[in-house]
Amino acid sequence: MQFVFDDVIVDNDRKTLLKSGELVECEPRVFQLLVYFCMHPHEAITRASLIESVWQGRVVSDAAVNRAVGELRKLIEESQSSPKYIQTVSKVGYRFTSKPNVITHGSIARSASHWQRFMLICLLVVVVAICAIVVLQNNSNKLSITPTKIVHRSPLTSFLGSSFNASYDKRHDSVYYLFKEEPKDSAQIYQMDSIGRYQQITDDSFYYTDVIASSDDTIFAARLNNLEERQCEIVQISKVDYNISSLIDCGQSIVSQLALDSKQNRLIYRNREHIAQPYSIFSFHLNTMRQQQLTRPKQGGNGLGDYIFALNTSSNFLAVIEYHDTGKDRLKVIDLTSNSVILNTDFDQGIFGLLWHDEHSLIYSKDDGLYVFSIADNQVSVIEKSDQFGRLSYGEQPLEMLTERSHLQANIYGVPLLNKGVKNAHFKDTSKYTFTQNVQLNHMPALGNLSNILAFQISKPGKVELHIKPEGKPSYRVSFQDDIDFISAMDWSIDDSLLIASINGGVYVYSIIDRTWQALTERHLKVHHVAFINKHAYYSAEVDGQWNIWRMTVEGDDKTQVTFKGGYSVQGNENEIYYTKFNRSGLFKLSFSASDEVLLLADFPVKNWRHWQLKGSKIYLKENTTLSAFELTSKNKDVVYEFSDDMPSTCHVSHDQAMAACSIIDDSSSNLWRVKLASEQ
Structure with a gap:
């Protein structure tokens, strides 16, 4: 079925969008949004209706809907500031002002000739490029780069969810790939044939990480027992009866x-x-x-x-x-x-x-x-x-690739904690408190020790930004002396005036009063974790092949090694420090008045170095779908928040232990695309 209005052709069967006879790239969800508008012309459509139909009722913010509408306007409108087709209806949502002509399969649309000419041109470009490459290779002994460009791209899938890691099966002219509908789901193996029909190959509790097809009737796949333990194994699957047999283990905590x-x-x-x-x-x-x-x-x-x-x-x-x-x-x-x-x-x-x-x-x-x-x-x-x-x-085809186009949006929300004896003053009901409302990836929150000032990072294509949101005020971007490649950890001083951060492998302190940075260590020292304890900067660094905890003043003086048997992430108070190790499970304690470390929690996973926090007499730990509080005195552990569909990547507990700021995914999707290349010569 096609929808045609003015010079725009929306082909719902091929999942393509043409404007003025030219193929326009369109994200799968944005395409679904356009189809929905075409099916409901001249109606005042609420955002709730769009979420229910286009996002299939998933929990997404209004910002995600606004972003999709904005992207669609970029594709079909002549002027985004004065849209012709998609108009905003105050306090309601949107209205699609055009009534498209609907063309079924049996009809011959005029756009077909445009599409055929476009495909023929692409094919001729590819053929000419291949011939040029052959001639160059035969007539030149010099090994040099051949300028390459993309001549065509088209979606293979347009599902709500995540399709990824495609593998082409030449013998059966089909594509094997992984798919999961929700971020919390286990990825399973699917197959799509040459005319777009798909079927599910596996349906079990394993999380599949890769799949490839052999030249015979066998599929090979890597999978994990779960996303917590991540015990990896490689299996082979019969294409005939889909029987699965294990071949070999492929390690621990690995996506193979x-x-x-x-x-x-x-x-x-x-x-x-x-x-x-x-x-x-x-x-x-x-x-x-x-x-x-x-x-x-x-x-x-x-x-x-x-x-x-x-x-x-x-x-x-x-x-x-x-x-x-x-x-x-x-x-x-x-x-x-x-x-x-x-x-x-x-x-x-x-x-x-x-x-x-x-x-x-x-x-x-x-x-x-x-x-x-x-x-x-x-x-x-x-x-x-x-x-x-x-x-x-x-x-x-030669010079053809399969890849994914993905979109990931996460924001930081405050969730109420069910702590005994702690009054929750941040929430009037059980709903979340919104710290950020951005369309990028907002993550790694760090709350203050006196207030709910929040430091967090925003990951954008090709760059990372550090932002600070003072309590009750808008957030602002923090300028840094270099490009930020990565931020490993952040922590606030006891009076919330200084922020310590591990940036690009070094230790830096930022003053929110005069908005300046101070480097405490050289760049690329191999520092991962940082913390403020007793007005001192603590950090983990790899020296002579061993990760240990070090301490220095805020001025960068009096550098002292604190642990000698290993240390990776650290927090503490005026009496002792608590820390994990790089290559050994467990949470350890070391008193300032003693030299021997104490194993506090033996089953504390190595990979949880980002997911624990000391607040008063409690250790807070994010464990899969729960946030728990471990009482150091009584050794009791209570669940203080349980996540359902919105499992966070990281959380940070507030100074009064009444809430936690968590980075939670709003929108996650990816679809498979076919990309054809050709030489520019």
Whole structure:
């Protein structure tokens, strides 16, 4: 079915939008919104109706609806300030002012000729580009980057939820991918055939992290037992009866990636035995069941190691990105016939997707665009600057890729805590209190010690911002001396006048009085956690391969090592400190008057270093769907808040223990897209 108004054609079957005969890129949810408007012309539509129909009743803010309407206006309106088609109805919502002509499958729309001409042009461009590449390769011995551009893109899926990690099955001309409807759901495996029909392959309690199809009737997948323990295993699935059998374990607390080396009939995957170890790349021979370690990353740091890889189509070279916390990652190219590293060079950080473009170059994606890297001369060229590329995989045609376009919106809300003896003065009822109302990712909240002043970070494509919201006042962005690559932790001084933060691996203190920064350590010291305790700055740092807790004055003087048996995240009071360790479970206590540490909670997970907080005589801990309070004196643990569908990433308890500021997802979606490339020459 098509909806046609003026020069706009909305094809609900192909999920495409054309304006003036040109294909317009459109997010799946924005497209669904446009279809709904077309089906309800001239009606005054409330935001509640849109949430019920377009968002299927999910809990989203008005800001999410406003953002989608704004994006739609950008696509179809000539003037966003004076919209012609989508008008705002005061105190109600919106009205779609045009009544489209509805064209069914049996009708022949005039837009077909536009679409056919567009597709023919794209096809001719691709053919010409392939011919040009062949000629260049045959007539030039110089290895150089071929300028590349996107000539066409189209959505494969348009579901509400998250579709990701696609793998094309050439034998059956279909695509396997992962899907989950809600953020809290376990991702399962789905298959889509060449005409868009899909079916669910798995339906169990495991969380699948990757799927690939072999040339025979077998599917291989990596999966986790759950998102808390993250015990990883690789399984094979029959395409005939979908019977699942386990092959091998792939480590602890890991989201594994898979590739199939058809030359040696082996799987290549990411593995680590313990959360404190860095990722390594392993292989598993399907005939002999032999497991082999292919890479040995640098030890230390935060244990990320070799975090993404790409196998070329001939299965003879493996490109691996190794994480480094010194501003640049490393690209390693391994010759699989000799298992030797033939290239080891600096590379961009924060890579989402990696793919071989040809024998001499790689395509990679990150949060600000799509790029080509020349192995011959280490040069980088830009294909497109945008945030619309996720993981990359090969498509059906040469120079065709599959990727994801995603949208993630999270805001910070205050939730009331059910603490005994604590009066909740922040809430008149059980509803949440809204700290932020932005369309970006707002996360890592840090509340003050005297007031509810809030520090938090906003993640945008290609950058991170630090914001502060004084209690009862609007928030403002905090300027920093350099670009912020990452913020590991933040904490307020006892009088809320200073904010300590671990930024880009160093320790910095910000004064809210004169709005200036002071560097307490050098940049890239490998600092992760920071805290204010007794007017001193405490931080964890990796020195000589060991993570321990250190202390200094706010002026940066009197630097002292506090722990000697390990320490990673720390909080404390005037008598003692409480801390976790990098490679060992447990919550530990060390008194200032004693030298021996005490194990306080033995089953405290290593990965919870961001998710606990000391307030008075209680340790607050976020555990999956609950926020609990552990009383240090009585050793009792009580649940003070239970999350349902809005599980937070991080929470921070207020000074009076009456509420917690939590970063909660408002809107999360991703869909699969087909992207076709061609040479610009």
